[in-house]
Amino acid sequence: MAKKKRQVRADFRKNRNVRAREKNWERGVDPESDQLDSVAQNESVSGKGALTRKRVIAGAEIVEDGSGTSVQLSIDPEICRLGRVLRVQGLHSMVQLDDGSLRRCATRRILKTLATDQRHVVAAGDRVWVRPERADEGIIERVEPRHGVLSRASRGRQHVLVTNVDQVIVVVSAAEPKLKPHLVDRYLVMADRNGVEPIICINKADLVDAADLQPLIGVYSQLGYRVMLVSAERGWNIEHLRRLLKDRQSAFAGQSGVGKSSLLNAVEPGLELRVRSVSSENEKGRHTTTTAELIPLAAGGYVFDTPGIRQFQLWDVIPQEVAGFFRELRPYVSRCRYPNCSHNHEEPCAVKDAVADGFIDVRRYESYLAMLDDEA
Ligand SMILES: Nc1nc2c(ncn2[C@@H]2O[C@H](COP(=O)(O)OP(=O)(O)OP(=O)(O)O)[C@@H](O)[C@H]2O)c(=O)[nH]1
Numbered sequence: 025m026a027k028k029k030r031q032v033r034a035d036f037r038k039n040r041n042v043r044a045r046e047k048n049w050e051r052g053v054d055p056e057s058d059q060l061d062s063v064a065q066n067e068s069v070s071g072k073g074a075l076t077r078k079r080v081i082a083g084a085e086i087v088e089d090g091s092g093t094s095v096q097l098s099i100d101p102e103i104c105r106l107g108r109v110l111r112v113q114g115l116h117s118m119v120q121l122d123d124g125s126l127r128r129c130a131t132r133r134i135l136k137t138l139a140t141d142q143r144h145v146v147a148a149g150d151r152v153w154v155r156p157e158r159a160d161e162g163i164i165e166r167v168e169p170r171h172g173v174l175s176r177a178s179r180g181r182q183h184v185l186v187t188n189v190d191q192v193i194v195v196v197s198a199a200e201p202k203l204k205p206h207l208v209d210r211y212l213v214m215a216d217r218n219g220v221e222p223i224i225c226i227n228k229a230d231l232v233d234a235a236d237l238q239p240l241i242g243v244y245s246q247l248g249y250r251v252m253l254v255s256a257e258r259g260w261n262i263e264h265l266r267r268l269l270k271d272r273q274s275a276f277a278g279q280s281g282v283g284k285s286s287l288l289n290a291v292e293p294g295l296e297l298r299v300r301s302v303s304s305e306n307e308k309g310r311h312t313t314t315t316a317e318l319i320p321l322a323a324g325g326y327v328f329d330t331p332g333i334r335q336f337q338l339w340d341v342i343p344q345e346v347a348g349f350f351r352e353l354r355p356y357v358s359r360c361r362y363p364n365c366s367h368n369h370e371e372p373c374a375v376k377d378a379v380a381d382g383f384i385d386v387r388r389y390e391s392y393l394a395m396l397d398d399e400a
């Protein structure tokens with residue numbers, strides 16, 4: 025009983041602390057001056073299986089879950105304005121506020137202090153709250169929770185490239201270069217792995233007989249993937265692509281020469297030029313710290329461009345995970361005799377039976393095996 029009372033008193037003190045800090049913040053007192061070692065902490069566990077840890081430090085709510093750490097500072101909505109990070113250059117970010125104006129912003133120091141990996145604090149694609157400063161400058165006070173984060177491994181750490189990617193346009197060409205279905209599968213795994221919707225866009229439809237592509241399109245459509253056949257050169261289905269891009273944040277991925285730039289240009293003349301200037305600046309090393317750029321579309325929506333995404337050299341998938349990202353394998357995996365079955369050499373194996381019985385496309389299964397080999 026006494027223990028319970030002590031707990032109640034402790035909770036009360038904790039809450040009072042937080043309220044006092046919030047009050048200070050409202051009065052304009054900078055919570056950064058707070059000592060981090062005198063923080064009010066409040067940890068909780070929630071969610072199914074996933075451990076979510078919440079701490080409140082100096083008026084900031086720090087949420088750690090499976091996808092990383094996010095910091096939610098309380099902000100003054102009367103003063104701060106919502107915007108979108110177009111690119112990060114060194115210590116500054118170019119933010120487009122929702123009224124369309126651009127501001128060069130520094131990041132609030134406490135956001136950096138609280139982040140587990142400084143490079144994660146702000147990334148292209150982030151929705152942020154900005155406190156306007158003089159002229160066209162500002163301070164990023166808060167980063168909204170992210171979805172669709174694409175990252176890559178960098179010196180053993182996960183390095184965020186872009187955030188809030190709604191969809192990735194997986195561009196392949198029907199010919200020149202030859203269509204490589206295994207590559208498509210790899211992109212699909214990466215997209216699913218990162219929680220981003222993939223759209224398969226087969227370009228250069230003018231070079232082949234569309235009927236020849238139907239079996240392949242059929243396999244992907246049956247799996248629930250959206251597939252479109254386009255030609256940047258002839259303008260086929262470009263209007264459809266334009267509609268898909270509207271009001272969403274999209275990343276284009278695909279091998280060199282499949283026609284990504286041509287498609288961007290067909291969708292919005294002049295866009296490819298803007299994209300290219302960003303890439304070449306990167307190559308020349310002028311913006312060595314620029315990881316990615318979010319480019320606004322005239323009709324609404326944004327496209328990301330970064331060489332890392334184009335080639336999709338992203339955060340690795342571990343072999344045990346691969347089967348889970350092949351949608352048609354998933355229902356069989358749990359029926360295998362061995363709990364850690366790789367569906368390769370084991371006997372018996374429910375996945376292999378399903379392939380033999382024609383429930384799983386043989387080529388897709390081979391693609392799975394190839395990916396397993398690569399990742400092992
Ligand atoms: N026949 C045909 N050719 C196309 C089409 N789209 C693009 N091409 C040609 O394919 C070549 C490569 O196009 P790009 O748009 O530069 O390809 P990319 O994917 O941006 O290539 P990288 O910049 O190297 O990643 C160019 O010569 C284009 O003219 C198309 O729909 N049909």
Ligand SMILES: [Zn+2]
Pocket residue numbers: 357360361365366367368370372373374375376
């Ligand atoms: Zn198996």
